[in-house]
Amino acid sequence: MRCALPAGLVLTALGAAATPVAYRLDPQHSFVTFEVLHFDTSTLRGRIGPLQGFVEMDREAGRGSVSMRIDMSQVDTGMSFFDQRLRQDDLLGTATYPVAYYVSSKFDFDGPVLKAVRGEITWRGVNQGLTLQALHFSCRNDARLQREVCGGDFEAELKRSDFGIGFGLPFVANPVRLVVQVEGIRQ
Amino acid sequence: MFRPTIAAALLVTAIAAQASNATYTIDPTHTFATYEISHYGTSTNRGRFDRKEGTVQLDKSAKTGRVEITIDTTSVNTGVPQLDKHLQSKDFFDSAAYPTATFVGDRFTFDGDKVVAVSGTLTLRGETQPLTLKATRFNCYTNPLLRRETCGGDFVATLKRSEWGVDYGLKIGFPDEMRLLIQVEAIKQ
Numbered sequence: 001m002r003c004a005l006p007a008g009l010v011l012t013a014l015g016a017a018a019t020p021v022a023y024r025l026d027p028q029h030s031f032v033t034f035e036v037l038h039f040d041t042s043t044l045r046g047r048i049g050p051l052q053g054f055v056e057m058d059r060e061a062g063r064g065s066v067s068m069r070i071d072m073s074q075v076d077t078g079m080s081f082f083d084q085r086l087r088q089d090d091l092l093g094t095a096t097y098p099v100a101y102y103v104s105s106k107f108d109f110d111g112p113v114l115k116a117v118r119g120e121i122t123w124r125g126v127n128q129g130l131t132l133q134a135l136h137f138s139c140r141n142d143a144r145l146q147r148e149v150c151g152g153d154f155e156a157e158l159k160r161s162d163f164g165i166g167f168g169l170p171f172v173a174n175p176v177r178l179v180v181q182v183e184g185i186r187q
Numbered sequence: 188m189f190r191p192t193i194a195a196a197l198l199v200t201a202i203a204a205q206a207s208n209a210t211y212t213i214d215p216t217h218t219f220a221t222y223e224i225s226h227y228g229t230s231t232n233r234g235r236f237d238r239k240e241g242t243v244q245l246d247k248s249a250k251t252g253r254v255e256i257t258i259d260t261t262s263v264n265t266g267v268p269q270l271d272k273h274l275q276s277k278d279f280f281d282s283a284a285y286p287t288a289t290f291v292g293d294r295f296t297f298d299g300d301k302v303v304a305v306s307g308t309l310t311l312r313g314e315t316q317p318l319t320l321k322a323t324r325f326n327c328y329t330n331p332l333l334r335r336e337t338c339g340g341d342f343v344a345t346l347k348r349s350e351w352g353v354d355y356g357l358k359i360g361f362p363d364e365m366r367l368l369i370q371v372e373a374i375k376q
Contacts, residue, residue, distance in 0.1 A: 028267045041325075041372060042339045042341055042372050043370050045235070045368075079215075079216055139229075143359075150229070152229060152230055153230055171331075
């Protein structure tokens with residue numbers, strides 16, 4: 001009886017290890033757009049990306065993990081002088097903090113559909129919980145790539161003051177909405 | 188007596204109109220059009236037009252307005268250079284033949300002081316079709332740097348691109364329907 005338990009654990013471990021599927025983020029379809037309210041009047045937007053990283057999902061078991069890096073210098077608002085201003089120390093501070101990291105091993109599924117990713121962002125020396133809520137999520141067999149592709153649109157909100165960015169407050173708002181387009185190609 | 192009265196009335200009307208009818212120039216740093224279109228039902232592709240210019244006339248007391256914005260279709264920016272190039276080709280905007288798209292809005296709908304919708308026409312690829320932009324927010328404020336009144340907001344519209352003759356990929360599952368997100372701010376002249 002003593003050896004039955006380890007054998008059972010090994011089988012479980014093998015079963016669990018065999019099922020997760022790895023996806024690499026598609027650089028053509030993985031971006032984050034930030035939205036900030038300007039003078040309570042209009043919404044400023046900027047795109048950062050492509051996002052780089054890997055996702056593992058076991059949709060049957062309802063588990064997943066993601067590890068992602070975001071090159072913050074790749075900010076694009078449509079105005080190069082504004083992008084340069086954004087990279088300075090009192091805003092994105094890309095010389096000191098060139099990369100933001102996002103990791104999660106808490107994927108919330110409703111059946112096979114991913115509903116939320118509860119993870120942590122590390123940026124500008126701050127580590128903070130950040131939940132990405134899925135606006136929609138699906139997988140398809142991509143005809144061109146001949147691979148399964150999973151992805152969707154996600155949103156999250158953070159306060160820039162939590163990351164030490166106070167410039168322009170309160171005329172440029174503190175809450176920052178993140179809109180994430182992401183697609184992962186099965187490896 | 189009759190003629191001078193009319194002349195005086197006209198003069199008063201003209202002064203009143205002058206007082207409330209103002210011209211605003213689009214602030215290019217806070218004015219962008221972004222489109223959203225579904226990518227095979229999985230995620231949403233976004234692209235933004237970076238170069239544009241235009242003017243707005245706004246009469247808050249008469250509750251009328253007119254806007255004309257010209258967008259440079261070669262300034263489309265998706266973050267994927269090869270896609271930007273494809274979008275400028277004949278498959279989409281045909282930028283060589285039609286370098287600009289123009290929105291002319293001449294029917295402003297107000298709720299109190301706030302603009303809630305602007306109806307007019309969008310000309311793209313030489314095709315002119317009606318388009319209504321709905322405001323999700325609208326506000327005027329005094330810009331502390333410029334010390335001028337600035338009015339603007341966020342607007343959305345949904346359109347079918349095939350109405351402008353942009354039908355590439357419809358047969359292989361790229362949707363016809365797309366959404367426009369407009370950020371706009373304009374500075375009083």
